[in-house]
Amino acid sequence: MPQSERILYQFPISHFCEKTRWNLDAKGLGYDIQNLVPGPHRRVLKRLAKNSRGSVPVLVDKGVVLVDSTDIALHLETANPSTPSLIPASGPERERVLELEAYYDEAAGKHVRRWMYAKLFEGGADLKRLMFGAFPAPVRLLGGLLLPVVKALIRRQYNLVPPKVEESRVKMMEGLDRLEREIQGDPSRYLVGSSLSIADITAAALYGPLVAAEGSPYAAQPGEAIPKEIAELRAAVLARPAGQWLLRRYQEDRRRVAR
Ligand SMILES: N[C@@H](CCC(=O)N[C@@H](CS)C(=O)NCC(=O)O)C(=O)O
Numbered sequence: 001m002p003q004s005e006r007i008l009y010q011f012p013i014s015h016f017c018e019k020t021r022w023n024l025d026a027k028g029l030g031y032d033i034q035n036l037v038p039g040p041h042r043r044v045l046k047r048l049a050k051n052s053r054g055s056v057p058v059l060v061d062k063g064v065v066l067v068d069s070t071d072i073a074l075h076l077e078t079a080n081p082s083t084p085s086l087i088p089a090s091g092p093e094r095e096r097v098l099e100l101e102a103y104y105d106e107a108a109g110k111h112v113r114r115w116m117y118a119k120l121f122e123g124g125a126d127l128k129r130l131m132f133g134a135f136p137a138p139v140r141l142l143g144g145l146l147l148p149v150v151k152a153l154i155r156r157q158y159n160l161v162p163p164k165v166e167e168s169r170v171k172m173m174e175g176l177d178r179l180e181r182e183i184q185g186d187p188s189r190y191l192v193g194s195s196l197s198i199a200d201i202t203a204a205a206l207y208g209p210l211v212a213a214e215g216s217p218y219a220a221q222p223g224e225a226i227p228k229e230i231a232e233l234r235a236a237v238l239a240r241p242a243g244q245w246l247l248r249r250y251q252e253d254r255r256r257v258a259r
Pocket of ligand 1: 011014015016017042053054055056057067068069070105113
């Protein structure tokens, strides 16, 4: 199939988009990427889909428009039965996979994002590179100029106020505690059954910014200054079985490098 029949609309920095890229890669499906600029992206998405929520990832698969990473995963599974299965077709394993996927969308998706943005902002991280580094030079330039506006939008949209940021840290840690219970402390185990599922992909991709595994879009660049609170929490997480599990999923199951 020509790749342009499947197009992923995304932000390069978004961990929900990393979840969908990993989902597509694990199923061996080709796709083109259309990077969007945060802010103006909403107008592009509205043109694509009446039911747009304004969020990415959005996948257009042979004319079918899917506006949420969970719906994308379900669609890819039914539309491509001969590719590796990431969601069991039926039974209790399917229920467990879908329950864990929904749980990590929240515990890791929403809460990692809020905590990370808050600490990146406070710690003076190079947001221009993180948010716009993958764009062509003119967009990078414009992104740099618009950065204060983009930061204000993020602050408001994700409610980056101290009590919420602290609540998110607690929820992220609860998610890691649950991960350790599910894998019984063994970083070599998958969350459900004996093979990779969308539950593993969801947890590993959405905790991605926190652990910054090699091969993830969040891997540290040479000479990059990492805000102190992020460096400290990252080290504490990597010292735990859950952190080792997250690294292993990238090392062993993420076959394609970040883009
Ligand atoms: N439930 C959605 C969440 C996606 C999401 O929150 N995407 C963020 C980027 S990480 C986004 O597009 N934010 C911009 C916006 O909503 O305007 C999914 O699973 O696809």
